[in-house]
Amino acid sequence: MSDMPLLKVRSLSKFYGNRIGCHDVSFDLWPGEVLAIVGESGSGKTTLLNCLSTRLMPSTGDVQYRMRDGDYRDLFRMSEAERRVLMRTDWGFVHQNPADGLRMTVSAGANVGERLMAVGDRHYGRIRATASEWLSRVEIDTDRIDDQPRAFSGGMRQRLQIARNLVTSPRLVFMDEPTGGLDVSVQARLLDLVRGLVSDLGLSAIVVTHDLAVARLLSHRMMVMKGGHVIEHGLTDRVLDDPREPYTQLLVSSILQV
Structure with a gap:
């Protein structure tokens, strides 16, 4: 891991009235660290993820991100165009519902290839070969x-959504309940896949989940939220x-009793 944080979050708050x-x-x-944000529905974990990912x-509050040149930038002082570039290149976002993160009416190859085109690749054969890989x-x-x-x-x-996000070699991936709604056997295979890819690619990731088993399998560090606060x-x-x-004891014991 680098001796400098990839992301520095300070006194971040979001109020709805x-x-x-x-x-x-x-x-x-x-760098290379996976942080899980856990808590029940309504705990604030998805709001926090959405603020972190702009x-x-x-x-x-503010969020400082270390760019590839080593300089920190305040994400919320960037222009909208600069943030869009970041989202297409340095970051990935894996939605709970894959339909939110895919274009459902174009091919699987095109879904992956679009990210490559967004970073400037225009060679059809190379894009298709990379998508296939x-x-x-x-x-x-x-x-x-x-x-x-x-x-x-x-x-x-x-x-496929994971492939679309990782093809541009991002440094930071946000995941919102990545195994939500999947059968248990499918979840297990997906988690093994994600854990292997994160390790192989040296990714940093922030994973929101209500499933403590997912948090244990994927993350190095964990934040437990309740009522909008990290407890x-x-x-x-x-x-x-x-x-x-x-509250954490209750969460853990309720999982063990299932």
Whole structure:
């Protein structure tokens, strides 16, 4: 890991009128590190993810991102055009519903190829070869390259969305409930795939999930949220094996009883 954080979050808050989305969140994310944000529905974890990924403007606080030249930039002082470039190149975003992250009416190959074109590749043969290679990496038969995502199963769509996001070698990937809505057996294969890719590519990732098993498998560090506040934060194994806060203890025990 680099000796400089990739992301520096300071006093980040988002309010919806009198309602707290998230409040006073601060942390650093390091290169190659996976952070899980966990909590029940309504805990604020998705609001926080949307602020971090600039899909939502925070009410207060700032997020500094270390660019490839080593300089930090305040994400919310960037122009809209600069943020769009970042989202197409340095970042990925994996949605819970793959249809939100794919173009459902173009082929699987085109879904992956579009990201390559966004970073300037114009060679059709090379784009198709790279798309084919990535389909194989996410365990989609390469003879499906011309099929549209709507012909795929839910698990295949999610794997295609991951290929679309990772083909440009991003440094940071945001994942919003990446295994939500999938059968348990499909979830297990997807998690193995994601864990391998994150490790192989040295990615940093921020994963929002209500599933503590997903957090344990994927993340190095974990933040537990309740009512918009981070109530516990630490190494994933420590938080799950020795939770300090009563709410975290309750979350962990409820999983163990299932």
